[in-house]
Amino acid sequence: MAHVFVTRQLPGDALERLAAEHDLEVWPGDMPPPRETLLAGVAEADGLLSLLVDQVDAELIDAAPRLRAVANYAIGFDNIDVEAATARGIQVGNTPDVLTDATADLAFALLLAMARRLPQGEAQVREGRWRTWEPAGDLGADLSGATLGIVGRGRIGDAVALRADGFGMEVIASSRRSGMPLEELLERADFVSLHCPLTPATRHLIGTEALQRMKPSAYLVNTARGGVVDQVALRLALIAGEIAGAALDVTDPEPLPAGDPLLEAPNLLVVPHVGSATVRTRERMAEMAVENLLAALAGRPMPYPAT
Ligand code: DGY
Secondary structure, eight states: OOEEEESSOOSSSHHHHHHHHSEEEEOOOSSOOOHHHHHHHHTTOSEEEEOTTSOBOHHHHHTOTTOOEEEESSSOOTTBOHHHHHHTTOEEEOOOSTTHHHHHHHHHHHHHHHHTTHHHHHHHHHTTOOOSOOTTSSOOOOOTTOEEEEESOSHHHHHHHHHHHHTTOEEEEEOSSSBSOHHHHHHHOSEEEEOOOOOTTTTTSBSHHHHHHSOTTOEEEEOSOGGGBOHHHHHHHHHTTSSSEEEESOOSSSSOOTTOGGGGSSSEEEOOSOTTOSHHHHHHHHHHHHHHHHHHHTTSOOSSBOO
């Protein structure tokens, strides 16, 4: 029986399956375990079930001499030093595919909400500013006939493209291996949706220069990672009207403090990293993380390795 440290209670009953075979220590808090608790928690652990907010870095790996498996409860694994883990022979897994549709749905929800000015409309109603039906009031942007630029054409990018097709949009894409140059995409797109992983190459991919290339009527959607967008540049671009709006499911840092200057920018919609937040998706993610741990702790390769 191995010892597994789990950094949060998870939805569904997947952890019961893990507990049937291994000794679990589940952090009971609804906030991430403090760093010292995490380091102490892994000191005797053979396995770790981590969330994207837990930093699994070289220091943690050094503090965990018995660690053999890290199962991240996320598709993204930029919180894990995979190189350091691999050098120690530790298997690292993630939860791919299962959150593709949920995340693509959210990207589209954000895109529609911005295009049709839903946050502005809702605020108007609640604040008693809804005066009458106005011929030229609250005018938004059409999706049909508009061009959607997808940055990062992996599974989630593909799922967003499928939705865009249903809305009669023209889809263009740019990714590491295929598609058009990013510069051209930014200049042509009416909506830009980000779906690339956060790596040293994509950090602040969307900065001042990229934002200046976008049309003043274009909207930016980020459901990838906050670090892909330079938020200082985004704030300035929104204030200057260099783009029409931005909707973010992810920010840097997370959570974004309520007093962050970015939140003063106009035409900005921010939601708290809920791309994968549906009941079915989060339960399936737990099952996959558990399947990864069960395999690795039994000496088998993880079914969903982080690659
Ligand atoms: C992930 O799994 O990486 C997503 O960002 C979670 O919503």
